[in-house]
Structures are given as C-alpha cells and as structure tokens.
Amino acid sequence: MSIISTLIILIIIFSIWDWLKRKVSHSATSNYYEHGVHYIQVTCPHCHSALTIPGEGIWNCSECRRPFEYKSGHTYKCKPVLSPAITLIVELYAKFAKADGVVTKEEVQSVDSIIKSSLHPTDKELTEIRTIFNLAKGSSNGFQDIVHSLYELFQDNPQALLNIIENLFVISKTNGQLNNQQETILLYTVNAFNLADQYSTIKAKYYSAIDAYYKVLGCEPSDSLETIKHSYRRLVKEYHPDKYASKQLPKDIMDYANRRFQAIQEAYEQIVKYRTAH
Numbered sequence: 001m002s003i004i005s006t007l008i009i010l011i012i013i014f015s016i017w018d019w020l021k022r023k024v025s026h027s028a029t030s031n032y033y034e035h036g037v038h039y040i041q042v043t044c045p046h047c048h049s050a051l052t053i054p055g056e057g058i059w060n061c062s063e064c065r066r067p068f069e070y071k072s073g074h075t076y077k078c079k080p081v082l083s084p085a086i087t088l089i090v091e092l093y094a095k096f097a098k099a100d101g102v103v104t105k106e107e108v109q110s111v112d113s114i115i116k117s118s119l120h121p122t123d124k125e126l127t128e129i130r131t132i133f134n135l136a137k138g139s140s141n142g143f144q145d146i147v148h149s150l151y152e153l154f155q156d157n158p159q160a161l162l163n164i165i166e167n168l169f170v171i172s173k174t175n176g177q178l179n180n181q182q183e184t185i186l187l188y189t190v191n192a193f194n195l196a197d198q199y200s201t202i203k204a205k206y207y208s209a210i211d212a213y214y215k216v217l218g219c220e221p222s223d224s225l226e227t228i229k230h231s232y233r234r235l236v237k238e239y240h241p242d243k244y245a246s247k248q249l250p251k252d253i254m255d256y257a258n259r260r261f262q263a264i265q266e267a268y269e270q271i272v273k274y275r276t277a278h
C-alpha cells in the first residue's frame, strides 16, 4: 500500500471519529469575561439553544430545562433525575413562595411537606428538588412560562391542575394572609389552567378572608359602606408612614406601622371589591 492510500485511510478514519464525536457533544463556542466573572457560551445538547454558563459541571438548559454536563470544552446530555412535570411544579412553588420578596422558613417547610406527601421522592430526587427550588427562587425568570408549560403537560388532567392551585393556597397560608403578589400569580394560573370559574370556591376553602378584613378595619359586615369608609380613613391617617417618618422611631415600630398601613388598605380594597361583586 502506498503512503498516499495509507494517508487517505487515516484521514477517513479521523473524519468519521470527529463526526461521531460531534454527534454526541457540542463544543463551547466562545469564552468571555464580564464584571470579573468568566462565562462560557455553549450550545444545549438537547435543544441546541445558545446558553451561557460559568464553568464545568452539570447545568439545566434554561430553554428546554433538560440537564447537560459541560466538561473539557464539550456539552453532553444528562439523564434528568426528575421528570419535567416535577421540575416545573417545584419551580412554580418556588416562584410563588418568593413572590412577596422573601421565602420564609415556614414556606420552605410547607413546600417540603407538600412535595413529600404528593410525590414520595427518593433521597436523590429530594436533593434535586431542593436544588431546583433554590435555583428557581433566585432566578429572575417570570412564573408565566412555567404556568403555560404545566398547562401543556396537564391539560387533559384537570385534577392535577386543581391540585397545583390548592397547593399554592396551602403555601400562601403559611404566612397567614394571601398577599397581593401571590394572588396575582394565582389569578394568572387559574386563567391559564382554564379554572378561573372555580377560583372563588377554592379560595373560600382556605380564606374566609372577608371577615378578617372587617376586623382589620374594626367594622362589622352589617356596617354601611359609609361607616366602613369613615373607619378606613381614620386608620389610614393613624398609621400613615409620613406620620412616623420624622419621629425617628425604632425600626420594628416603623415596620409594624407599615404592615398595619398596608393591611388597612388591602382590607378596604377587598371589602369594596367584595361588596361590588355580591
């Protein structure tokens, strides 16, 4: 065999090897620094989206949510520990718990017990669930995509969608009251899940909120709207942040006044809304 034909065979073998390598992995396209942090641009081996990661390790694609490993300049597909459905549910619970700005210890415990009782995860799955919860809690992505993906997965299973809504109410209950941000997520979710007509019924199971709102304003459900408005205005004046701002009061007293002020406004808005609807 001549040297040339040996070379040709070697080139063919190399090409096939290189082609096979590219079939299973995707090379990093570029590296760059930003604010002193090293970033690597890679392609998701599942959906081929361009992604930015800080280095080697196992990552979840932000587009298709499937895991991949980045190692020695290549990305490799990983088998997910959790199903996409569980991943999405955990992400939604995290977004919901984070909605008011902080995730309390009680909210984490509540999510944990919901997950344990409804999904019976193995230890390995539970570790992954906690990682996903923390990642979703910290990410700036909105909850809307998660909600729509869940609907796509469960549109033929309304009971599963109902369970998700009910669990959101359970999580909200750990802080006593449903705050505005959480209610915004709930309303968006019931609409996307085609369950908007059941919202008040589900909510009433968890909150007979209206009684609590009357209490905040020191009123009775039998009071006239005039009386309620009068009481509301008096309380708003009493707890208005401007009244305290100049007095240099301790922080906890300021916080208490702020919380009262917000609760008073919410109570009044809710009572007016409730009376208009009934």
Ligand SMILES: [Zn+2]
Pocket: 044, 045, 046, 047, 048, 049, 061, 062, 063, 064, 065, 066
């Ligand atoms: Zn992907």
